[in-house]
Amino acid sequence: MPSTIDPRRQRELVRLLEKMGLEQTKLERDIPSGFDWLLVDQALVHPSFSTTYNNDQLEFIGDSVLKLAVSLFLREKYGDKKVGVLSALRAHLVSDKTLAKIARTYELKKYIVLSEAMRNDSQNVQGQEQTVLANSLEALMAAIYTITGDVKFIRRWLDPHMQNFAEALLEIPALGNYKLALLELTQRRWKRLPEYRNVATSVKNNIFFVEVWFDDRCWGQGQGKSIKAAQQEAAAIALDQMQKEIQI
Amino acid sequence: MPSTIDPRRQRELVRLLEKMGLEQTKLERDIPSGFDWLLVDQALVHPSFSTTYNNDQLEFIGDSVLKLAVSLFLREKYGDKKVGVLSALRAHLVSDKTLAKIARTYELKKYIVLSEAMRNDSQNVQGQEQTVLANSLEALMAAIYTITGDVKFIRRWLDPHMQNFAEALLEIPALGNYKLALLELTQRRWKRLPEYRNVATSVKNNIFFVEVWFDDRCWGQGQGKSIKAAQQEAAAIALDQMQKEIQI
Incomplete structure (x- = not known):
């Protein structure tokens, strides 16, 4: 030293x-x-x-x-x-x-x-x-x-x-599109696609709840003012979770 | 606002x-x-x-x-x-x-x-x-x-x-053990184990070179003063790489 x-x-x-x-x-x-x-x-x-x-x-x-x-x-x-x-x-x-x-x-x-x-x-x-x-x-x-x-x-x-x-x-169209990112990941690595399920809708508050499933497991839940927004949130959580499991 | x-x-x-x-x-x-x-x-x-x-x-x-x-x-x-x-x-x-x-x-x-x-x-x-x-x-x-x-x-x-x-x-024994972490990950997610291959040894410099393979692909290369050290390095790189592919 x-x-x-x-x-x-x-x-x-x-x-x-x-x-x-x-x-x-x-x-x-x-x-x-x-x-x-x-x-x-x-x-x-x-x-x-x-x-x-x-x-x-x-x-x-x-x-x-x-x-x-x-x-x-x-x-x-x-x-x-x-x-x-x-x-x-x-x-x-x-x-x-x-x-x-x-x-x-x-x-x-x-x-x-x-x-x-x-x-x-x-x-x-x-x-x-x-x-x-x-x-x-x-x-x-x-x-x-x-x-x-x-x-x-x-x-x-x-x-x-x-x-x-x-x-x-910023010229790349898919930037920030979690659904697309998740799809690309699961497709590339495991040759299968994630599945989105509508689990509930709160009519009073106009909120949609969805889940994203892959490999018999729910990887993320999302909520939003539209089904699309709820799916994006669920996909973001799923991506994050997959990343964490890889990390530990 | x-x-x-x-x-x-x-x-x-x-x-x-x-x-x-x-x-x-x-x-x-x-x-x-x-x-x-x-x-x-x-x-x-x-x-x-x-x-x-x-x-x-x-x-x-x-x-x-x-x-x-x-x-x-x-x-x-x-x-x-x-x-x-x-x-x-x-x-x-x-x-x-x-x-x-x-x-x-x-x-x-x-x-x-x-x-x-x-x-x-x-x-x-x-x-x-x-x-x-x-x-x-x-x-x-x-x-x-x-x-x-x-x-x-x-x-x-x-x-x-x-x-x-x-x-x-710090009381956990496996902390910082990349080989163990990689093994646990691949075992849990895909029910298969990674494989380490000794690819070269530099007798002059006393350095070992290894690769870690999983799913017909080399995920990491490592080098070290011992095979164990080289494997740890390769495992760390492999873990990092798997994490990056998940992230993008």
Whole structure:
């Protein structure tokens, strides 16, 4: 575990952050306790290089820094859209694929320290490079957030990228359509379709209640002012539930 | 969309935040632009009550505020543990079940505004109340974060709860064991087991490479200093991948 940073490495990292619009003089002025360049270094050390000094814990934090930054951006910029659309946008914007593309604009690969075996591997194994780039960028976000305590130092450079990707995604018609997403999932994975059942209607309040069934199991219940709205809600819950069962 | 808050409602919300250790006088002193009690009100309005003035967008933000607060807490408190264990802890700590338990300690239900139909429903439909409580607490976190711009106003009251839950979870032997988690998932959902294949060994670097297969498809590749470590890595990637396919 190094206690100081090599001056040459620090100059490299200063250049990287400057490419991201974070100037050394301003950073060091804004952070009275001192800008911790060693933590930035650690954020770019892949676990294959060292099992004790690497970015695995920073990546763990970075995942949530990213999600918060993107959520704040989406609410500010697209607050007039339905939450279903914002969620669908977010799922795409925080993906490894998007992150790797952003990382490439800063030539992040040049700054990442990894084992030689992993370096060869990441050139040969499909998807490996994308994961390394995405994880390193997340870890870098965590380092910047941990040092500054403020997401504005992330959003300053991340927002313009996200804006570009979001605009492209908004051209996709199915975005935020949970029924379609659920259908595509069950069809692709299990070659079967979910079934919607109308279970009740409250005439007084004009509310419809539906359930969505798959594989002899009710995966979600929804309610709404129309059958379509109730089905969308049920499908959203079903998707979320399937995701949770996969996660645990 | 109300432009001011009813004084009686504000007094209620002041009491709620005081229960969480956030005193009105201190909050209003710390936030020079004024503490936005109307946003706290909105955080506790369920979408069933109003389609235009409700907490759905705040909940969308709250989800990531929660994840960040919990991640920072885990790294600070359990930084000596493996990231796999931290991830497993986090998945449990941010669940609706955990959040609803925390919400109940503040009697959050008393402060939530929802339609009468939904109020009856949440008493009768299993799991409905838990979801309402969890979502409202997330929205409340988003409101507090948006107003203060600092997670410390969340962590002050959230950390002690998370500490209690984390201590209980750490007694579970399988926590952070991806191989076991993957096995349980595929066994439960599809009644079949994943298969691990040793694909290469780098004698020079003493590194093992394995793949995990399920359903005629390679779901993850792992490498490590032992076959067991490589299998754990492959299983973690496979779990993550299955989760992503469910999500999109």
